[in-house]
Each structure stands twice: as C-alpha cells, then as structure tokens.
Amino acid sequence: MDEVFDEWTIVKDTKAFMAQDKISHGYGEHFFENYREDTEMFIRRDRNHPSIVIWSVGNEVVEQISLDGHLIAKELVEICHNLDDTRPVTVGCDFIAAEPIGTYEEFLNAIDVVGYNYPDRWRERSATFYDIDKMKHPEWIFIGTETGGVRGGIRGEYTFEVPSLKKGETPLALLGKPAPYWLNQVTAERQIKYFMTRDFVAGDFMWTAIDHLGECRWPRVTAPVGLLDTCGFEKDNYWFYKSIWRKDEPFVYVLPHWSLNLEHGRIIPVIAYTSCEEVELFLNGKSYGVKSYEFPAYGRAITQFGMQKIKNYTTDDLHLSWDVPYEPGIIEVVGYIDGEEVARCVRKTVSEPVKLDISTYEEPKMQPDGMDIVQIEISALxxxxxxxxxxxxxxxxxxxxxxxxxxxxNGDPRDSSGYRTNEKRLFNGRALLTIRSKQEAGVCTVSVTGTDMETQVLQIEVYE
Known part of the structure; x- marks a missing residue:
C-alpha cells in the first residue's frame, strides 16, 4: 500500500482542530494549491513498482466526518484512476463506527476499497470487526489499513503484574503502563483468527514492524511497538508472527528468558510460539506436559478409507502456555512433528557478563565509495x-x-544519547554498530571495549 497524504485540508492537531485554529503548519495549509500536482507526481513515480497493490490517498483524515469530505475523496480517486487504472484506491478510516459521529457513508462509497484503522476499538466490533458492515454493504471490499499487532513492548523486559488504575486516574492512564507479557498476543490472535475465517477481507496492515522515532512520551524517544527494535533485533512477538506465517519451517520459541529476578516457586506463565504439531516443556529435566494447538479447527470426517486422523489439541489459541514454578536452571521446549523431535529452544539461568562477542550479518567487507556499510552486532556473554x-x-x-x-x-527506547557517539551501554545484552566506508581502499579496524572486559577487534576489508 502506497500512501499519498496523511492530512488534507483540516488540521489533525486535536487542540487546534477543536479551537478551529487556522495555523496548523501542516500540509493542510497548502492542500488546495498542491494536491493535484503532488498526487499525479506520486502516482507517476511509483506506478511501475510491482510491490504496490493498492493506493491510499489519505490516512485518518478528518474529512471523513465532514459533510463534504467525500468530494475530495472522489476527486483524489479519479486522479489515481486516470494515471493508473490497474490498482484500487483506499483511505485509512479511523471513525467508521466511532461515537458520537462516524465516517459518512458518502465518503466510504467514494473509495474503491474501504480501509479500516483499528476497528476493534468500536464496542462489539472488538469481536465482530467487519461483519456488521459486510451484512449491510455486501458490495464493499474490505481491508485493514492499520491495526495493532502483538504489543511489541521493550525488548527483553517482562512485566509480571496486571496494571491497575490509581485513585483519580482515567482509563487513558493504562496506555502508559505495560501489560504482562502473557497478555501481549490476545488482541493480535483475535484479529488473525478473524482474518483466517473471513475471505471477504483482503488483508491487514499491522502497525508496526519496526520501532520508530516519535509518537511516544518522555523519557522515551522511540515507540516500542514493533516486531523489531531500532537495531533490527527480534522481540518475542517476531516469533509469534513467524509461527503463523512460516508453517513450512519447523521451529519453537520460548519466553521469558530464565535469568529473572523472581522469588523461587512463584508460578509464572511460560509461553511458546511454534510451527510444530506438538511441544513439550521441560524445567531442569522435568516434563510439564505436551501441548498443541489448531486453528481453524476441522471436524472429523469419515471416508471410504476410514476415519481421518484426529489429534487431541489442547487449545485453539495461536500460542501454547504452561504455568510453571520459577526456579533457576534450564527451561527448554521441544517441538515434534509426527512424534519426532524437529526443533528445540533452550533458556538458561546465566551468570554475570564477563566478555563481549562481536559478529557481522555478512562477510566484513565494503566498497570504497563512502556509502557502503557493515553492521556489527555486540552481545554480552x-x-x-x-x-x-x-x-x-x-x-x-x-x-x-x-x-x-x-x-x-542499543534499541533502548529511553536512550536519548543519540546515534553519532562512540560511547553507549548495552541494552539487555545487545547493541549494534554501523560502520561506513571512506572513499579509499584499505582496512578499517573496529575495536570494541566493555568495562572490565577484553577489547574485541574486527577488521573490515575495503576494496573494489
């Protein structure tokens, strides 16, 4: 999906909009002067990219709840069609069933595909999503233009208490409080299970894949909502989506890590994401049972060759969970297919860090063009x-x-030290260096030193 505008003529700043402030310092100040030229240039620039399947001419624009907003939508759609009649056009709408006023139907009828942003926040639509509108408008084409996924959270951090409101706090205060890790996938699973069983929905765009700068509250400088942090390091939710999308690759993943500051014997949920048929959990060699899931679940069938093979699935969730008493040692999960082990994930209680490990994603070499880079991952062992x-x-x-x-x-959303620095701390055991070549051949030597640790050296060849 390729999006042209994030704002039309009405400012998005809530305070300015409610006060009818005319100074927004956004694109809305110049929309009527530039929208046609900008839209045409945008379509001409990108229309030969095969990865683009749909155009978006707006995201959460306020005009969706204005009486004449459909006129702008209709004109923008027409501009797109005139330059590219092979792709449909949508708008990401976040007021479709909002109260007290929702998106006008004239607006939705003006676009080719009705785009929904976070439909699960509208009362019963938390479970029914698009069903109500499908029955009312069977001719509509539906797509999720922006929805929340598994809460990304902060890589390597785990909350064990369910957040609650203090006296005088409104429900909005919960937005700044992390939820326990075992609740992170509830909303995403509800959405994915819905899409799995509704073929009239074209698809869903999740916000977001990677943590990003902004849209956060101090002391954070990035929003920890992605599957990857700003270093590109995987968070736990990355493995959840892999378990859904890569059924062809047997794997199993367990969380949390097993070096927790918890009292011995405290019962905590242990979560596994897997593409395997069954998973068994062990803590210090003791089995806590085999579990499995299936969704959509299929009923039994009797054919001329006999009854279908039926497994005893333990849940129709898209993850597996065990309640386990915490004790230091080794926790591991084993994945099985047809009764045979095909994958294993192990977490150990570790001791203090004493050395660094540095590694590169690819062979450490660069072109001497002043633009080539090598990325170096730093880990504590x-x-x-x-x-x-x-x-x-x-x-x-x-x-x-x-x-x-x-x-x-280092991927820490609260680290405001900047990126152009040669001093930084590891965050939950990891950090990332990006080295750029000069416009000269030779050898680039990178030395990485941790406090009270031996210096690690990597040499990068720079040649034609």
Missing amino acids: DKDGNFVPYADTNIHVDVEGAGTLLAFD
Missing part, C-alpha cells in the same frame, strides 16, 4: 559463553583506517 539478557555494560568503540562510525544504537 557469561563465563560459559551464554548470552546475558540483562547486561547493561558500558561500551567504547574506536574506528580507524578506511571507515568511519556511522551509528551506534
């Missing part, structure tokens, strides 16, 4: 070589020779 998921070691980086330090990040 204990004395046995185990990854330490809580390490916050201070790191110093030196870069010499045919390269320069382009960026240094």
